Amino acid sequence: MRWPETARGSCLSPLLWLLGCASxxxxxxxxxxxxxxxxxxxxxxxxxxxxxxxxxxxxEAAFRRIIELxxxxxxxxxxxxxxxxxxxxxxxxEAVPRDLYRAIQDSLxxxxxxxxxxxxxxxxxxDAWKAAQARGKPPSASLIEKLRRCVGYQQIELIPxxxxxxxxxxxxxxxxAIGKGYAVDxxxxxxxxxxxxxxxxxxxxxxxYAMGTPPGQPGWLVHLRDPSRRLxxxxxxxxxxxxxxxxxxxSLIDPExxxxxxxxxxxxxxxxxxxxxVVAQTAVATDGLSTTLFxxxxxxxxxxxxxxxxxxxxxxxxxxxxxxxSTGPQIMMHHSAIHSLW
Amino acid sequence: MRIPRIILILACTLLPRPGWGRVLIRWAExxxxxxxxxxxxxxxxxxxxxxxxxxEAARNKGFHIYxxxxxxxxxxxxxxxxxxxxxxxxxxxxxxxxxxxxxxKLIQExxxxxxxxxxxxLEPGGKQPQMxxxxxxNRNGILEVSSPxxxxxxxxxxxxxxxxxxxxxSETPLIGFDWNLTDDLERRLGPxxxxxxxxxxxxxxxxxxxxxxxxxxxxxxxxxxEKESWASxxxxxxxxxxYSQRHGQxxxxxxxxxxxxxxxxxxxxxxxxxxxxxxxxxxxxxxEFTASPLESLALIIAWSPVNESSVRKMADFASSGGTxxxxxxQGNFPWRSRPPIQKNENAAIYTQGSGRIVELSEPIVDPxxxxxxxxxxxKPQQVEMSLWNALTVLANNDQKSGTEDVLxxxxxxxxxxxxxxxxxxxxxxxxxxxxxRGCCQSIPAFHDHGFxxxxxxxxxxxxxxxxxxx
Numbered sequence: 059m060r061w062p063e064t065a066r067g068s069c070l071s072p073l074l075w076l077l078g079c080a081s082x083x084x085x086x087x088x089x090x091x092x093x094x095x096x097x098x099x100x101x102x103x104x105x106x107x108x109x110x111x112x113x114x115x116x117x118e119a120a121f122r123r124i125i126e127l128x129x130x131x132x133x134x135x136x137x138x139x140x141x142x143x144x145x146x147x148x149x150x151x152e153a154v155p156r157d158l159y160r161a162i163q164d165s166l167x168x169x170x171x172x173x174x175x176x177x178x179x180x181x182x183x184x185d186a187w188k189a190a191q192a193r194g195k196p197p198s199a200s201l202i203e204k205l206r207r208c209v210g211y212q213q214i215e216l217i218p219x220x221x222x223x224x225x226x227x228x229x230x231x232x233x234x235a236i237g238k239g240y241a242v243d244x245x246x247x248x249x250x251x252x253x254x255x256x257x258x259x260x261x262x263x264x265x266x267y268a269m270g271t272p273p274g275q276p277g278w279l280v281h282l283r284d285p286s287r288r289l290x291x292x293x294x295x296x297x298x299x300x301x302x303x304x305x306x307x308x309s310l311i312d313p314e315x316x317x318x319x320x321x322x323x324x325x326x327x328x329x330x331x332x333x334x335x336v337v338a339q340t341a342v343a344t345d346g347l348s349t350t351l352f353x354x355x356x357x358x359x360x361x362x363x364x365x366x367x368x369x370x371x372x373x374x375x376x377x378x379x380x381x382x383x384s385t386g387p388q389i390m391m392h393h394s395a396i397h398s399l400w
Numbered sequence: 401m402r403i404p405r406i407i408l409i410l411a412c413t414l415l416p417r418p419g420w421g422r423v424l425i426r427w428a429e430x431x432x433x434x435x436x437x438x439x440x441x442x443x444x445x446x447x448x449x450x451x452x453x454x455x456e457a458a459r460n461k462g463f464h465i466y467x468x469x470x471x472x473x474x475x476x477x478x479x480x481x482x483x484x485x486x487x488x489x490x491x492x493x494x495x496x497x498x499x500x501x502x503x504x505k506l507i508q509e510x511x512x513x514x515x516x517x518x519x520x521x522l523e524p525g526g527k528q529p530q531m532x533x534x535x536x537x538n539r540n541g542i543l544e545v546s547s548p549x550x551x552x553x554x555x556x557x558x559x560x561x562x563x564x565x566x567x568x569x570s571e572t573p574l575i576g577f578d579w580n581l582t583d584d585l586e587r588r589l590g591p592x593x594x595x596x597x598x599x600x601x602x603x604x605x606x607x608x609x610x611x612x613x614x615x616x617x618x619x620x621x622x623x624x625x626e627k628e629s630w631a632s633x634x635x636x637x638x639x640x641x642x643y644s645q646r647h648g649q650x651x652x653x654x655x656x657x658x659x660x661x662x663x664x665x666x667x668x669x670x671x672x673x674x675x676x677x678x679x680x681x682x683x684x685x686x687x688e689f690t691a692s693p694l695e696s697l698a699l700i701i702a703w704s705p706v707n708e709s710s711v712r713k714m715a716d717f718a719s720s721g722g723t724x725x726x727x728x729x730q731g732n733f734p735w736r737s738r739p740p741i742q743k744n745e746n747a748a749i750y751t752q753g754s755g756r757i758v759e760l761s762e763p764i765v766d767p768x769x770x771x772x773x774x775x776x777x778x779k780p781q782q783v784e785m786s787l788w789n790a791l792t793v794l795a796n797n798d799q800k801s802g803t804e805d806v807l808x809x810x811x812x813x814x815x816x817x818x819x820x821x822x823x824x825x826x827x828x829x830x831x832x833x834x835x836x837r838g839c840c841q842s843i844p845a846f847h848d849h850g851f852x853x854x855x856x857x858x859x860x861x862x863x864x865x866x867x868x869x870x
Contacts, residue, residue, distance in 0.1 A: 091582045093533045095792055095813035100552045102533035110585045134789055262552070263534035309776070310746040310760060310769050 087256070087273040090114055094121040096128045097238060099262030105249070106256040106273055116252030120245035120259070127241045130157050131233045133181070143222060144230045151215075151223040159220050161233055161240045161342075168236070168346035169211035171362060176350040177322045181232035182208045184320050187327055209322055239301060239345025242267045246341070258295075259341075264302055264348075267341040268295035282335040282389065286378035290392040293337055293370075298387065301344035303352040304333035321353055328353065337370040337387040347371070356381035421604030421643035424466060424490075426576070426613045430454055431623035435462035438622070439637045444468050444490055444611050447477055455484070466490050466520070471503055478510045481517065488518030490574070490611065495524055504568060522611060523564060526575040529602045530555050530595070531792050531812040551791050554812045558675040558794060561608045563664055566683040575603060576611035590615025593632040594814035594861060597639045597835075601862030604643025605796050605808035607651075635836075639862060642835035651798035654805065654824075655680035656784055657774065660689045660702040660710070667703045670727070670764050673771035678795050680784050689713060697722065698782040699774065704728040704762070719753030723777050728762025781824075781850065788820040793859065797823065807865040809856060819856040821865070827852045828869035835862055 087106040090113040094101045101124055107113035132138040139158050146152055154162075168176040182205040186197045208228035215223045233240075238261040246267055249257050256270035258278050268278040277294035283302045284291055293300055305319050305328060319328045336347045347369065351359035356373040360383040363371045370384035382389055424442040430453060435441050443458050445451050447467035458465050464487035469477050474491045481489050489510070493503045503521055510519045532553040557575050564573035579595070581587045596612065603610035614622075621629025659674070659681050661667040674681050684692075684700075690709045694700065694717050702714060706729060714724040715734055726733075735757045740748040746765060750757045758777065764770045775783065785797055792813035800806050805827065811817055826847050831840035837858075843865070846853045856863060 088585075089583050090585055091535070093531070095531060095552060095815050098551070098791055100531060100533040100813075102535045104535060110583075114585060258535075260533060260535050309773050310764070310766060311742070311744075311749065311758060311773050311777075 088113065090117065092117045092121070094124065096121070096124045097132070097241065097261075099238065099264075101241075101245070101262070102260040103245070103249070104258045104260075105254055107254055112252060113254060113257075116249050116254045117257075119252060120248040123244050123248045124241045127157055127237070127244060130155055131161060131237045131240075133230075133232055140231060140233065147222055147224045148227050148229065149223065149225065151217050151221040153221050156220060157240070157244070159216070159222065161237060162214065162222060162231065163216055164240065164342050165233065165236050165346065166211055166214065166216070168350045172350040172354060174211060174322060175353040176235065176346065177209060177211045178231050178233055178235065179209050179211055179214065179229050180320050180322050181230045182228065183322070184232065187320060235349040236342060236346045238262070238265050239299070239341040239343070242299070242341035242345075261341075265299065265341050265345050266295065266301070267299040269297060271296055282372065282374075283333045284374055285331065285333050285376040286374055288378045289374060289380060291335070291372055291374070291380075292390045292392065293335075293387065294390075295337075298337060298339050298368075299341040299344045300335055300337045301341065301348040302333055302335045303348040305331055305352070319349065319352060332373055332375045334359070335372045335374075335389070337384075337389065338366075339368055343369075359383075421600075421607065421646045422572075422609040423600055423603070423640045423643075424609065424611045426468070426611050427454070427458065427619060429616060429619040429623055430457070432458050432461055432463075432619075433622050438633065440640060442466060442487070447473070447481065447489070455486070464488070466518070468492060468522075470494070471506060474506060474510060478514055478517065478519075482514040486517075488520060490520050490522050492522045493524045520574050520609075521571065522574050522576050523560060525560055526557055526577040527555050528577045528580045528595070529557060529598050529810075529812060530580065531814075552813070554676055554792065554794065556672075556675065556794060556812070557602060557608070558606050559668060559672040561603075561606045562671075562675070562683055565607070566685060573608040574611065575608050576613070579613060579615065588617070590617045592814075593635050596632075596636045597861040598810070598812060598814055600636065600639040600643055601810045601835075602794075604639075604646060605794075605810050605862065605864075607646065607796075638835040642833075642862065642864075649800060649806075651800055651806065653680070653682050654784060654797040654799050655682040656696060656698040656782060657681040657778075658684045658689070658694065658697045658700040660684045660686060660700060660706075662686050663703055666762070667727075669767045670701075670770050673767045674774060675794065677771045677775065678785055678787055678790075678793075679771060679774055680797060686710060694722070698778055699723045699725065701725040701727065701774065702729075704730065706731075714757065715752055718755035718757050721754040723756055723758065724752075725758045725760060725774070725777070727760045727764060729759055733757075733759075784824040786822040789817060790819045793817065793819055795821075804866065804868040807867065809859055809863045809865070811859045811861055811863075814861055817856075817859045819859050820853070821856060822848075822851050822853045823867065824851055825867070826850065827867035829867070830854050831866045832856055833864050833866070834858070834860070836860060840866065 086108050088110040089106055090110050091104045103117045103120055105113045105117060129135065130139045133140050133144065135141060139155050143152050143154055165178045186201060186205055190197045208226060213224055213226040213229050215225060217223060242259050242261050242265050245259050246269055249269065256272065259267045266280055271277050277296035280293050280295055280300055282291040282293060283304055321328050334348050334352045336344045336351060338344045338347060351371050354362060359371060360381060363369050363383040364385060366385060368386035370387040370389050372389050373381045423440060424444050425440050426444040441464050443463040444466045445454055445458065447469045455465055466488045467481045467486050468490040470492050471494055478489065491507060507519050507521050532555055561573045579591050599610060599612060618629055622633055657679060659671060690713055699722065700717060702710065704727065711733055718724045735750040735752050738750060740750050742749040746761050748759045785795060787793055787795060793809055793811050796808040798806050809819065827845060830843040830845045832843050833839035843854045856865065
């Protein structure tokens with residue numbers, strides 16, 4: 059995957075406010091915190107454990123797992139497994155590592171759920187619009203037309219147990235919209251394998267996964283991204299995850315400048331500035347769903363959420379409009395006056 | 401002969417300046433290894449009666465000793481410090497950055513009274529250079545919000561150093577900071593060796609002197625000859641030696657963006673993000689702005705208030721094809737006699753001759769977007785430096801001679817990166833050196849429409865690229 063090179067990452071950080079009261083710590087639970095740069099962002103892990111040395115080793119192991127996945131899923135690194143797949147799987151089934159197979163398999167779930175609005179094969183269009191942004195001019199219609207033929211998740215064939223083939227001569231996969239979530243889930247597995255029970259994993263603020271609780275607390279309180287700064291939405295996480303996708307203004311001079319999230323149906327950047335936060339059981343689910351629901355918008359996205367078990371989604375606009383749909387998890391809003399829906 | 405301040409400022413900002421990068425270590429433990437063993441000659445010790453034993457020990461171990469005092473203590477203690485035969489004194493400035501003028505006046509007075517004493521001003525506002533996450537851990541155990549940024553946030557001293565360079569050009573900025581240690585384990589063990597390396601690399605690459613706080617555990621380990629502490633120190637020592645090589649080199653900043661401001665607080669965040677996005681700029685004082693030619697600049701950014709001659713200068717600059725950005729301007733500016741070609745709640749753009757003037761409202765509502773806008777306002781041929789796979793890297797490009805550039809790279813993630821670089825100019829020979837691997841590895845270069853592109857193969861914390869042969 060081509061991790062973002064500029065400030066146009068797929069998500070804006072949700073605001074985190076994670077309570078772990080010192081008074082409840084006691085001698086039994088020691089706090090350990092570490093951070094690691096990978097996949098173009100900062101991964102942070104905070105853990106409570108009776109043994110800080112064990113927690114420290116567990117966190118290091120989780121980071122090693124994330125770095126390992128970066129080497130598998132990076133499309134910036136020409137020697138990564140994904141880059142190799144992108145070079146050689148056109149009309150040819152290519153064997154891939156289990157992690158890459160699983161990450162692509164998980165991605166296709168959201169492509170089908172969104173009927174193609176979430177699409178990991180949109181990379182050629184993303185690159186064209188990035189280049190356009192640098193030039194200040196949109197790409198030509200003929201270029202878009204040419205690139206459109208390269209896009210389409212239906213052209214990716216998974217051949218169990220570990221082979222993948224592209225039925226297009228120019229298809230390329232970019233896992234930027236789901237790879238962090240996949241990595242966070244694998245990091246959580248690594249922490250559990252060391253016996254850790256209470257930890258929080260944060261991938262650049264856009265995807266957070268909580269294991270257990272901080273000492274004496276019912277869960278990890280996470281403040282969600284609120285572009286209006288009026289609603290202060292929060293969620294109490296416990297063995298579940300939250301992700302945020304946001305497209306914000308990238309220019310003071312040209313507010314109509316191109317965004318970074320491409321709608322494969324229109325071949326254009328989405329012309330909307332809003333934040334979507336999604337709560338679900340796994341980080342790969344919240345990461346995939348947040349982009350999907352951003353692209354679908356509050357109405358169509360709301361209908362999708364109602365079909366899914368144990369999912370909550372909140373759309374917030376800079377003007378303070380919001381739409382909250384949940385089939386289980388609770389997102390709390392701390393400003394009662396705002397209930398304006400799309 | 402008294403040289404007018406404006407002349408000094410012009411001389412120091414327009415002309416090449418000597419590179420620097422001296423590291424002084426701050427020591428508090430009673431035992432100290434020898435200066436020769438540490439490879440450091442300057443030690444900073446808090447000036448207090450109970451430190452006499454340490455001062456004696458450090459003197460016997462061959463150090464130049466700097467006594468650290470508060471600005472309030474400085475005048476009263478200077479005589480005693482001079483009598484003790486110490487090498488100098490460090491005056492800790494208080495308040496906001498840059499150091500207030502009364503501190504600078506104090507320093508001058510003490511220097512005049514005790515000419516043999518080296519008197520240095522420690523800037524307020526120095527912070528631990530680091531890559532930050534979005535989780536913030538407070539001492540009381542509450543983890544909370546930091547920044548809603550879309551890429552790794554970097555705490556750096558670059559804006560502070562550059563401000564100091566122009567507003568007190570006769571001094572090498574001296575920075576220091578307290579370590580930001582987040583959990584009990586880190587507080588017990590101290591910073592990682594890489595954290596020390598980063599601090600040295602930042603100060604060295606951006607030409608500041610540094611007071612390096614050594615954690616008590618490292619001090620004790622070094623004093624007791626612990627193998628692990630000395631292994632860490634050997635790495636630190638290599639960095640100190642590497643950046644001392646910049647000392648005395650005559651370097652000219654490669655920057656075609658001028659930032660005109662007299663107000664550190666108003667412009668700090670925007671300027672900090674220009675540095676963070678590796679947009680090469682140099683500060684221009686308001687006096688210099690009106691007094692000096694601007695031909696070498698492609699873009700100027702001025703913070704209001706601007707006087708009449710500055711307004712005229714901006715209009716002239718734009719008329720000759722440049723882009724002038726005015727932040728927070730209020731007044732009846734000549735370009736407003738025509739309607740703007742583009743206008744929104746934050747910005748208005750006016751054409752002026754063959755260039756343009758951009759007015760931005762103040763305060764800048766989104767400094768991150770501002771920094772990106774500045775890059776977009778440049779024509780492709782005017783973008784002097786671009787980096788890829790370098791979200792945690794800050795770079796400083798200087799011209800060493802007519803045909804040689806030196807590019808310093810500092811990686812705040814402290815993790816190995818392979819960085820792609822594009823610099824304006826045609827350079828045929830590119831050599832790369834690091835403190836870890838020494839000098840020099842040849843790097844292949846590609847030339848494209850007046851630019852040179854290359855890939856730095858391994859950047860852990862600090863690295864230096866020599867480019868020559870235009």
